[in-house]
Amino acid sequence: MLPFQLELLFQINGIGSASGLIYKDDSLFIISDNSSFLYKYNIQEKELHKIKLFENSQENIPKKDKFDFESITQKGNKFYLFGSGSTPNRNKRVSYDLTSTAIEDKDLSAIYGKIKQTASISDDNLNIEGALFHNEKWHLFQRGNGAQSKNGIFVLDKEGNDIxxxxxxxxxxxxxxxxxxxxxxxxxKIYFLAAAENTTSTYEDGEVFGSFIGALSLETFEVEFTQKVSETHKFEGVTLFNQSKEKIEFLLCEDKDTEALETDIYKLTLDLK
Structure with a gap:
């Protein structure tokens, strides 16, 4: 276990159900699992901008219709947003070019189908909640909160052939x-968030029992440590904020599973000494 501090840093009005974030150039880029916007929040100016990912982007999309963007990561000069794959309409991947602001989307249904086959996961048990790109391979983090309880990491090439x-x-x-x-x-190291939620469904929410932060070896995926950081919050997004030899600071966002358009941003500090 590592000593830690968790503090509420600020609140952003205009975003609900935050599910992922990236800190870059004094701004936070945030996704919401029930929205089809990418949000940019300037921390110093306290200004929120909405970036339309589709022509008809919406907020508070009904659960049966939403794209369920649960993951955001940076690869090169682009952000990539991944749908969770937990229903057929949640199989999109969207990229946003930081220079040109060009937006592209790709249907991942075939790749998600191969992923499910590789791990013998049923259609309603796939739930991709994190993503990163390393060594020319995608690493997709499967949240095993469905009935099959398959929590783990998919590693695949860019074409999705070697999984x-x-x-x-x-x-x-x-x-x-x-x-x-x-x-x-x-x-x-891979730093991860994990939540304990009393549900066997990737679709329906359950009572939250707490959240952990932890680290995995990049080479072996061995769990190096876990630390419970809350008994009540379901933290769904993590980004690096600051780092030194003595400590590492992350920013976290929380999905409150409500339709309220407000998001709390927390700072989590781990003592590395």
Whole structure:
């Protein structure tokens, strides 16, 4: 276990159900699992901008219709947003070019189908909640909160032809196993968030029992540590904020599973000494 501090840093009005974020150039880029906008929040100016990902982008999309963007990561000069894959209309990947602002979307149904086949996961148990790109391969973090309880990491090439699945067991709270909600790469470690939620569905929400932060070896995926950071919050997004030899700071966002258009941003500090 590592000593930690968790503090509410600020609140952003105009975003609900935050599910992922990236800190870049004093701004936060945030996604919401029930919205088809990419949000940019300037921290110093306290200004929120909405970037339309589709011609008819909406907020608070009904659950049965939403794209369920749960993951955002940077590869080169682009952000990539991944749908969770938990229903057929959640199979999109959208890219946003930071220079040209060009937006492209891709249907991942075929790749997600191969992913499910590789790990023997049924259609309603796929739930991609984190993504990163390393060594010319995508790493997709499967949240095993469905009935099959398959929590782990898919590693695949850019075409989705060479796919491997590594199961990752995590700690339990009240006999409910924590499962991935996001992950980022920092040097040679994968830092991840995981939540324990009393549900066997990737579709329906359940009672939240708490959230963990942890780290995996990039090479072996061995769990190096886990630390429970809350008994009540379901943290769904993590981004690196600051780092030194003594400590590492992350910004976290929380999905409150409500339609309220407000998002709390937390700072989590881990003591590395």
């Amino acid at each position: 491997h699945f590594s199961p990752i067991p995590l700690p339990k709270i009240q006999n409910i196993e924590a499962t991935f909600t996001d992950a980022i790469l920092v040097a040679d």
